[in-house]
Amino acid sequence: MSTTSHIRGIDHIGITVPNVTEASQFLEQAFNAKTLYDLVEKDEEPMEGEETEKQLGIPQGAKVVHMKLMQLGKSATIELFEFENTNQRKSIALNDFGITHFAVYVDDMEYAAERFKTAGGELLSQPHGLGGIEKGPHNAGVYGRAPWGSLIELITYADGLQKKSINRWTPPQRN
Known part of the structure; x- marks a missing residue:
């Protein structure tokens, strides 16, 4: 057995x-995200039917009408889904169960916050210092809402963590 x-x-x-095209434009403008490919294009046959419903855990009759993968820097990709023919709820809040947000590591907080707002996002507050083990003179964060309501956090901890023994993964610096 391998260890x-x-x-x-x-x-x-x-x-x-609500709209993959508009969401991808926001991600491009706010974070310089790049489209990798469309899995389902708007003018193609949608992903639907009993097998799709089972595989994706979606309600009967729901269909994926647009699906796109985007690259955000040197990190995980973002897969955008647009559905039709199903009831949908608004985005959840940070205190709700489930995945509530994702964070984007930034080198320049003020610049990133301005791009976020210019692209159509809304910051919940001004960028602020981090607390606890993340506290440092140049460490900062801020939560914002994307135009469709999802929470996105902007974060930077250029000063590192107060406990140097912790090895937290951080996206590599862009060249």
Whole structure:
């Protein structure tokens, strides 16, 4: 038996949005995200039917009408879904059960926050210092809402963590 882990890490994050085209434009403008490919294009046959419903755990009659993968820097990809023919709820809040947000590591908090707002996002507050083990003079974070309502956190911890023995994965710096 191998003692090496077979787990590499997070591959992608799936986000259901009202309109994949508009959501991808926001991600491009806010984070310089790049489209990798469309799994289902808007003018193609949708993903639907009993087998799709079973595989994806979606309600009967729901169909995926647009699905796109986007690359965000040197990190996990984002998979955008657009559905039709199903009831949908608004985005959840940070205090709800389930995956509530994703965080984007940034080198320049002020610049990233401005791009986020210019692209159509809304910051919940001004960027602020981090607390606890993440506290540092240049460490900061801020939560914002994407145009479709999902929470996205901008974070930077250039000063590292107060406990140097902790090896937290951080996206590599862009060249």
